Structures are given as structure tokens and as C-alpha cells.
Amino acid sequence: MIRERLKVIVDACFAKGVSEGKWSDAAAEKYTVEAPKREGQGDFSTNMAMVMAGMEKKNPRELAGTLVEILSGEDEIIERLEIAGPGFVNIFLKPAVWQEVLRPILKAGDNFGRSTIGNGKKVLVEFVSANPTGPLSIGHGRQAILGDAIARLLEITGHEVFREYYFNDAGRQMRVLGESTRARYLELQDLPSTFPEDGYQGQYIKDIAQALFDEKGDSLNTQEDAKPFTEKAVELIFENISGTLERMGVHFDNYFNEHSLYDNGHIDSVVSELREKGLVYEKDDAVWFKTSDFGQEQDRVIIKSSGEPTYRLPDIAYHREKFRRNFDWMVDVFGSDHIATVPDVMSGLEALGYDSSKVTVVLHQFVTLTRHGKLVKMSTRKATFVTVDELLDEVGTDVARFYLMMRKADSQLEFDLDLAAKQEKDNPVYYVQYGHARLCSILRRAKEMGIDVEKLEQADLSLLVEAEELQLLKTIAAFPASVESAALDLAPHRAIFFLMELAGELHSYYNKHKVIDPENVPQAVTQARLCLVAGVQQVFKNGLLMLGLNAPEKM
């Protein structure tokens, strides 16, 4: 909020310099106004002089001097200026600028941090999209949390968000699932059975078989078709997946069934459209898509010689339906093992005349699990994975959510189960939540002492002069920009880091300065500090809730 205000002033001064012939407008939009990392380098700093130096063939420090001359006329919010290092202009603002940020924050309340930059843009976020072959693994968990956090961030920045889960309950995988279930079903009756070679080996298949036996008895013993087994398995697995998602606080607006693409003729129409454009051909009894026309190394099969489509074809058809449903932006959250499909889908969309730049794919790297210091290898088929449910049992929803969104998607995420479970105290989740709880505790105490919280806004904020106080004010003032950056860059981990930084500053302040202390702190100062406490508490609360985390008032 403050940075934007200052940027306007700096831009005006740049323009003034241009009109006065001090420099050309070549550097317009190229320089930045940023908060320096280090203390003592001003509230903000601009590199304008250095950016201009190369273009103007002039000494950066000289240019900086000129800039300072122009800027010094702007004394409404600027206290002083200095030229530093190779030509930075450091800008020190009047403390009142920071002190006054509290009023709008308290006024905005739960809405502080929300914005309208999304401008009502319709966004489809597709994530999880696991086929019903087993419980959600921790990898799916990462995707669920990442996608959910992205969706939440886009929502509060003014996008119209639609969450979708794409799944397939037909085809070869499902046959194997049904056959695996049947084998377990016969097995539990001590009847001869043949477990498929590539069958699903998890305990959950046995549970499904048992449920089926409890329901139908031995009436399925002579069943040749695996279909009733598949149907039961899908039903129960989906129940399980929905339950897990519910526990994690993840909801979808729609479950899109791949099979509907066949029923509605979308698969066929994609093929015929591509055929009309001369982009498919037959070879070795299979149908090939000329992906080489779109810069790829080789063409790809879209219909196998058996007549069955490969995964690419429905993927393309599905994305075409996304476009037909008029979304302005489509965000796909995939695991990195799906990387191969991305260029194929993009090529398909281009071929069908759609602007594939409206699709953004967030590929997240794998979650590597360690338990007892050893790497846990994961495979759904062999059931050697850790399920999201088990994770939630061990560490709880908040810890799971926090850990799974704390890393950027590009990084592999190591989840140490022992650590997450035992780390009840030295846990970043609690570090942040504790900050919120502590502030709530102060506000409670204020109330008990009869300090009228309603009147806080009338406090004399100029009494907030401690370095830690100004730092907290600067940080919370940057909250909306931080949310925007996390949302637009689809990077929820930045919001997490913001909260951890705020928590660090808060805990330091808490230990150094007392808010309520009638004997040592004047009442007016207490009033002002309570305002700060309320503002910071509000930011913690908004930040935690927007990420789907709890903001406990007591811990």
C-alpha cells in the first residue's frame, strides 16, 4: 500500500526529470522502488540512477544527485533521502506514514488482504485428478493442498474460481482393480483365485472384498465379469478419497468424468477435426497426431491399434471442453510425472485453434518421504506408500497443510514423518499460530482490564516509535502485495514465508516490549500498542484463514 503510493511520487519525479531535460525516458518502467533487505538503507530504495546510467552514459551517482534534488520537493511523506553504494537513492519515510497504516487495516478487518486485481476473471483450477484405484498418497496430498491454496489465493484476489477434479473410472486400470478385488473376494472364502500380476496389493482391496462379501455373500463366486467388483471398488475408494479431501479441507465444484467425453462424442470430434486439418494419419494400424508440426521431436499415437485411445486424446478433448466452458484462465496442477502430456495437450489445443497460453501448468516435484531416517519408496500398486489419511492421523490437518504448501512447486519436498509427528513444539506451524494466540491473549487481557477495545482507533499512533513497532507496521502494510504476488505467481509458499517472517518479528517485539503494564507503560502508549496488536493479529488471522489453516485464539 505504501510502496504503491511512493512509486507514484517517484514516477512523477522521473517524468519531471524527463521534461526538464535531465535524462531521457528510456528508463521508464525499468527501474524499481523496493524495500531494501538490509536495515539502515531506507524504507525504500530506487535503482533508477543506475538503470539510467548505462542508457545516458552518465555517472550513476551524479544522476542520483539530480534525482534527490527533484525528490526533495516531495516532503509530504518523505523525511529524508540519501545516495548510497553505487547509486541507490534510499528513501526514508516519516514514521507517521507507517503509523497511519493501522487505521485502514483495522477498518478493513477480515477483508484486509483481499483485492480485486483478478477483475472477476474466470479461472478453472484442476487438481488432484487421481483415478479411483486407491487411497490418496502423500504425493496427491501435496497436489491437493497446492491446488487448494492456489484456488484460495486466486479467490481472495478477485478471481472467479472453479475447482475441478478430473477422473477416469473406466479402462484397463479399472479392470485390474476389479480383478484384484475379485481375487481377494475368493481368497477370503478360501477359494482358489488368481491375483493379477500387476494387481493392486494394498490392504484396502481386502477391505473392499470383505465389504462386498458382507453385502452380497457368496453370490458373486461364479461371476465371470469383473464389473460388479470394479463398481464396488470404485464406489468405496471414491468414498475414501472424498473423506480424505474433506479432512484436509479441500472441496471441489465439479468432478469431471473422463468417460463423459466418450459418451458426448467429444473424443470422436477431436479426431475428426484434427483429421480435417490434415494433422493425423494412420500408421501400423494406429492413429498418429502430427505433434512434430508443433515443434516436438516426434509424432504421437492418439488411438492405439486396438482401437483404444491413448491418454493424450481424452486429455486434449477435456481441455477443449475447458475452453468451451469459457474460462479466461486454466490452471492445471500436475505431478512432475505428467510432464510428457503437457506439450501434447498444448499442441492439441493449438491444432484445434485455441490459445494455449491461457493454460498454465503448475508441475510439482515429488514428495520424498523419510521415516526412521530412511527413504520410503512409494507405489500405489504395491501399496508401499503412505496415505494422506495416515499422515493426517499422525500430524493433524494444519501441520500437513502447512508442510505441503511450504515449498515451491519446483522443489522436491522432503517430508520427515518422525519429525513432523514429534515436532509438536519446534514446528513452524505452531510458531505462526502461537503468534496469533499470543496477540489474542493480550487483547483478552485488555478487555479484562476494562480497556475499551472499540475506541482503539482513536489512539495516538504517533506513540509507536520503537524500531520493532515500525518494522511490524511495515510488514503488515506489505501483506496485500505479498498475497497478490503469491496468487498471481501461483506460489502459495510465499504466503507461508510471509507469515513466518511476521511471526519472527512479533515474537521479538513481544519479548522486548510490554503492551499492558500500568506501572511502566503509560496508558496512551498501551492504547497505541493495542492498536498495533489488533492490526498484527488481524493479519495473522487473515493470512492463516486464507491458506485454510486455523487461527487459534488460545494454545
Added chain:
RNA sequence: GCGCCAGUAGCUCAGCUGGAUAGAGCAACGGCCUUCUAAGCCGUAGGUCACAGGUUCGACCCCUGUCUGGCGUACCA
């Protein structure tokens, strides 16, 4: 072989479009609770930002090459 991602403190990781003296949390070591919650704070220690070149006023960031790890590279999804 080729493509994508990663390589930053003992460990796990931040570092947003190139900016000033490299950041956090764990772990280690030394301190702080008759005072608003010690799930906290303060201090110490810890680095050739994988390696080698290049671009420039300035490189963890951009370019080239090399090495290491992960994921792909199916008529599996």
C-alpha cells in the same frame, strides 16, 4: 542420448522482473520465566550459492559448457 526440475550453512529449504555486507527454521553451543502464553526471546558458531568460463556499473539469479540427483522420454495414465 534428448527434454523438464533441482544442486545455497551439518539437515530441510527461502531468495519474486539481475542490485548494496548471503537468509530462515531445525540441529550445536552459551544465556533469559515472582512481569501481557518459554509452542517464545537474546547471543555464538556455521557458506568457494555444484564446477568452469562469459555478459555488465553490478550475477545465487541471465548465457555457454561440465558434473551430480529426481522425473519423463510407451500403441501405461
